Amino acid sequence: MLVLQQVVERFALVVCPPRVREGQRLDGVLREFRLMTGALRPSARRVLLTAFVAIDQGARLYPRARGRRLVRLGDDAADAYLTALLARAGLAERLKGIVVMCYYELPEVKQEIGYDPDPYIAAVSRRRLQSYGAEIAAAAAASAASAAAQSAAVDP
Amino acid sequence: MSLPAGLTQAADVTADLTVECGAVIVGSGAGGATMAAELAAAGIDVVVIEEGGYHPTEAFTASSMRALRTLYRDGGGGMAIGKPSVLFAEGRCVGGSTVVNGGMSWQTPPRVLAHWGETDGIKAIGETDMAPYFAAVESRLSVGLQDPETIGRDSELLKAGADANDWLIVPNRRNQLHCAGSNNCNNGCPTGAKQSMLVTSVPRALSGGARLFAGCRVDRITGSGVTGRFGHSGLGHSGSGHGGPRLTVRAPVVIVAGGSVQTPALLARSGIRSSSGQLGRNLSMHPNANVIAYFDEDVTGWHGVHQAFQVREFTGDGIVLTANNLAPPMLAAMMPAHGRELGELMADYNHVVTAGPLIEDTSTGRIRNVPGFGPQVFYQLNDQDAARVVRGVELTAQAMFAAGARRVLLPFDGAPALHSLGEVRSLLARPVPKRSIRLYSIHLMGTARMSEDPRRGVVDSFGQFHGRPGLFVADASIFPGPTGLNPMETVIALATRNARHLIDHRAGHAI
Numbered sequence: 001m002l003v004l005q006q007v008v009e010r011f012a013l014v015v016c017p018p019r020v021r022e023g024q025r026l027d028g029v030l031r032e033f034r035l036m037t038g039a040l041r042p043s044a045r046r047v048l049l050t051a052f053v054a055i056d057q058g059a060r061l062y063p064r065a066r067g068r069r070l071v072r073l074g075d076d077a078a079d080a081y082l083t084a085l086l087a088r089a090g091l092a093e094r095l096k097g098i099v100v101m102c103y104y105e106l107p108e109v110k111q112e113i114g115y116d117p118d119p120y121i122a123a124v125s126r127r128r129l130q131s132y133g134a135e136i137a138a139a140a141a142a143s144a145a146s147a148a149a150q151s152a153a154v155d156p
Numbered sequence: 157m158s159l160p161a162g163l164t165q166a167a168d169v170t171a172d173l174t175v176e177c178g179a180v181i182v183g184s185g186a187g188g189a190t191m192a193a194e195l196a197a198a199g200i201d202v203v204v205i206e207e208g209g210y211h212p213t214e215a216f217t218a219s220s221m222r223a224l225r226t227l228y229r230d231g232g233g234g235m236a237i238g239k240p241s242v243l244f245a246e247g248r249c250v251g252g253s254t255v256v257n258g259g260m261s262w263q264t265p266p267r268v269l270a271h272w273g274e275t276d277g278i279k280a281i282g283e284t285d286m287a288p289y290f291a292a293v294e295s296r297l298s299v300g301l302q303d304p305e306t307i308g309r310d311s312e313l314l315k316a317g318a319d320a321n322d323w324l325i326v327p328n329r330r331n332q333l334h335c336a337g338s339n340n341c342n343n344g345c346p347t348g349a350k351q352s353m354l355v356t357s358v359p360r361a362l363s364g365g366a367r368l369f370a371g372c373r374v375d376r377i378t379g380s381g382v383t384g385r386f387g388h389s390g391l392g393h394s395g396s397g398h399g400g401p402r403l404t405v406r407a408p409v410v411i412v413a414g415g416s417v418q419t420p421a422l423l424a425r426s427g428i429r430s431s432s433g434q435l436g437r438n439l440s441m442h443p444n445a446n447v448i449a450y451f452d453e454d455v456t457g458w459h460g461v462h463q464a465f466q467v468r469e470f471t472g473d474g475i476v477l478t479a480n481n482l483a484p485p486m487l488a489a490m491m492p493a494h495g496r497e498l499g500e501l502m503a504d505y506n507h508v509v510t511a512g513p514l515i516e517d518t519s520t521g522r523i524r525n526v527p528g529f530g531p532q533v534f535y536q537l538n539d540q541d542a543a544r545v546v547r548g549v550e551l552t553a554q555a556m557f558a559a560g561a562r563r564v565l566l567p568f569d570g571a572p573a574l575h576s577l578g579e580v581r582s583l584l585a586r587p588v589p590k591r592s593i594r595l596y597s598i599h600l601m602g603t604a605r606m607s608e609d610p611r612r613g614v615v616d617s618f619g620q621f622h623g624r625p626g627l628f629v630a631d632a633s634i635f636p637g638p639t640g641l642n643p644m645e646t647v648i649a650l651a652t653r654n655a656r657h658l659i660d661h662r663a664g665h666a667i
């Protein structure tokens with residue numbers, strides 16, 4: 001798994017915006033990635049991990065890599081290799097999607113781009129209750145009464 | 157957190173269980189929960205088995221990644237194999253995909269019902285036959301229009317673009333009780349306003365005496381019911397069904413409602429075959445593509461309801477246009493850029509509208525159980541549908557530029573940013589390679605199609621498997637073809653109808 005972590009880390013340093021190198025962001029990306037892969041069924045996880053290994057080893061065929069794996073490349077060569085892969089879309093593009101999702105899940109990154117949903121959700125939730133609270137409560141009561149009647153009807 | 161009576165979670169089960177009931181239902185989404193509520197209300201002893209976990213309204217947050225891990229199958233990253241491949245997402249939690257969908261509630265178009273009746277001899281499926289079921293569903297799920305204050309700027313811009321082109325655009329009907337417009341539909345509704353199965357039919361079924369086992373994966377339909385295995389349905393890896401206690405349910409009636417991928421896969425791995433040869437085939441996906449449009453003004457697309465309008469001008473051509481805001485992780489994954497360029501594109505997140513076509517597809521795919529990998533989806537977009545996607549993308553760009561967009565990114569690999577409709581048309585004048593189209597889907601349908609003719613269909617007019625009395629299917633897999641619109645209400649209406657038919661004939665099934 002250490003090898004995989006190295007590959008994902010190298011991948012993230014290229015596909016995420018440069019600020020991924022700041023603070024604890026790279027650790028955050030890796031943490032999100034681990035959580036995501038942990039949610040996959042074993043066969044899907046195997047496919048994903050195999051894909052990263054293939055990209056790592058595939059660097060050996062890239063001329064500027066001079067036979068080295070992705071994790072052994074310097075920044076410029078790694079960037080050139082992955083840029084070439086991403087230009088062909090396909091698998092690398094899918095993997096990029098997963099890794100950048102992990103980056104844009106980080107709270108500090110969301111803040112930077114002006115996405116701060118919690119206060120907004122709290123505000124519109126309050127507005128909903130202020131505007132329609134009575135109707136919502138009435139609907140809930142009607143639903144509960146209906147459920148109770150149904151429950152009584154089926155209770156032997 | 158107090159659990160509803162009748163709910164058993166995987167963590168509560170420490171030893172193998174065997175239960176008996178009248179009807180066992182596999183899946184608690186639109187079809188399964190509806191069947192459960194109807195049958196329980198009729199006094200039938202119902203057991204529901206859900207592979208995913210139970211996550212109440214209070215558990216929902218704005219974290220997309222958390223939602224993907226806990227509420228979706230495979231983190232929302234399903235992929236149909238083909239050229240192009242199609243990303244798809246399925247809900248996997250108590251309430252199924254209704255917990256994470258946008259809540260669009262549309263009746264099946266009458267032309268679609270008529271077509272199903274004519275081509276497959278399906279009984280009692282005409283517009284007038286179905287009307288009372290749609291009415292019942294819409295009443296129960298509070299289907300209606302949005303309150304005006306919840307409509308966001310991204311939706312207004314789509315409408316402005318449609319109006320400028322004099323196109324027909326309609327306000328969405330949604331299953332919601334005064335939706336707050338929190339734009340969190342895909343992560344689970346944090347207010348409970350969306351009337352998903354989690355807050356409607358599941359509690360109704362439990363009130364009626366149904367029992368629900370969450371976090372249990374059914375691995376086989378047997379001659380006397382089903383067998384499954386409990387997993388771990390909390391955060392992280394969930395519901396794999398490896399190694400946990402076993403659940404055996406004995407029931408004279410088995411209802412499979414796992415969705416259009418899992419349903420045929422479960423039937424097939426249980427050794428159940430359809431003489432029609434259609435089990436697992438006939439898959440429709442309603443492929444979607446997204447145009448990313450940048451505006452000078454602050455759009456803040458995450459303020460306001462998930463989707464407020466649909467452009468219906470082109471339904472005759474199999475194209476519906478919509479605008480849906482995407483949370484940052486989803487938008488970033490879709491961006492045709494990486495590194496510094498990605499950062500620059502995402503820096504303008506609040507100036508973006510994401511919109512695009514939903515295609516009523518004529519292509520069909522299939523589901524196959526692949527040893528070692530489980531159910532796999534294969535789908536090949538045909539030329540006709542590819543042309544529809546390209547046209548839908550062009551129309552979307554036309555609407556966005558008419559609304560004031562300064563540039564658009566198209567869902568075609570290698571396409572540059574374009575700054576006018578003329579540039580879009582110039583680019584699209586050349587053939588767009590199918591493999592370059594970026595597609596996704598959340599509407600999978602048709603893999604256990606209905607037909608009165610057992611040579612054409614897997615199930616009969618009321619969802620019963622041909623030649624297998626007591627075995628039913630109750631999800632979108634029974635559709636003979638695509639609906640052309642959001643399919644949830646069709647699933648629920650058909651499940652209501654088929655449940656009532658089963659109740660009317662319960663004596664024949666000894667329940």
